Amino acid sequence: DDAMFGVIFGNALYMKADANLANRYRDAGSVPFQYDTKTGVRTIPGLMALPDSALDDPEEALEWARLSLVPAVKAAEKRRKKPKK
Numbered sequence: 001d002d003a004m005f006g007v008i009f010g011n012a013l014y015m016k017a018d019a020n021l022a023n024r025y026r027d028a029g030s031v032p033f034q035y036d037t038k039t040g041v042r043t044i045p046g047l048m049a050l051p052d053s054a055l056d057d058p059e060e061a062l063e064w065a066r067l068s069l070v071p072a073v074k075a076a077e078k079r080r081k082k083p084k085k
Contacts, residue, residue, distance in 0.1 A: 002080075005065065005072035007047060009033065014047040015068035016075065022048055024067070029053070046071070 005016040014033045017025055022032070025048035033047035054060040 003069065003072040003076040005068045007033070009035070013050040014044075015050055015064055016072040017046055017048045017068060018071040018074070019045075021067055021071060022046070025049070025051065025064075046075075 007014045015025070022045055028051035030049045030051050033044040033049070034041050036042075050061060050064055054064055
C-alpha cells in the first residue's frame with residue numbers, strides 16, 4: 001500500500017496522526033514535526049514524534065505504529081480519490 005505512517009528526521013521518528021491521535025501523542029510527551037524555512041519554523045501537526053518511552057520499548061513502539069497506520073491509510077485513500085490535474 002502507499003500509506004506513509006512514519007518519517008525519520010534528525011534523531012527522531014515521526015508518526016502519522018489525526019487530531020485525536022495527535023492529542024494522545026502530546027499526552028505522552030510528544031511534539032509535532034517542525035523544520036526551519038526562510039520565513040520561520042513550519043510545524044506539521046499530522047506528524048508526531050514517537051514518545052521517548054517507546055524508544056526503548058518495542059511493544060509500545062509497535063502499538064504507536066498500529067495507531068498511526070489508521071490515519072495514514074485514510075490519508076492515502078483520500079489522495080487516491082482526488083482527481084488528477
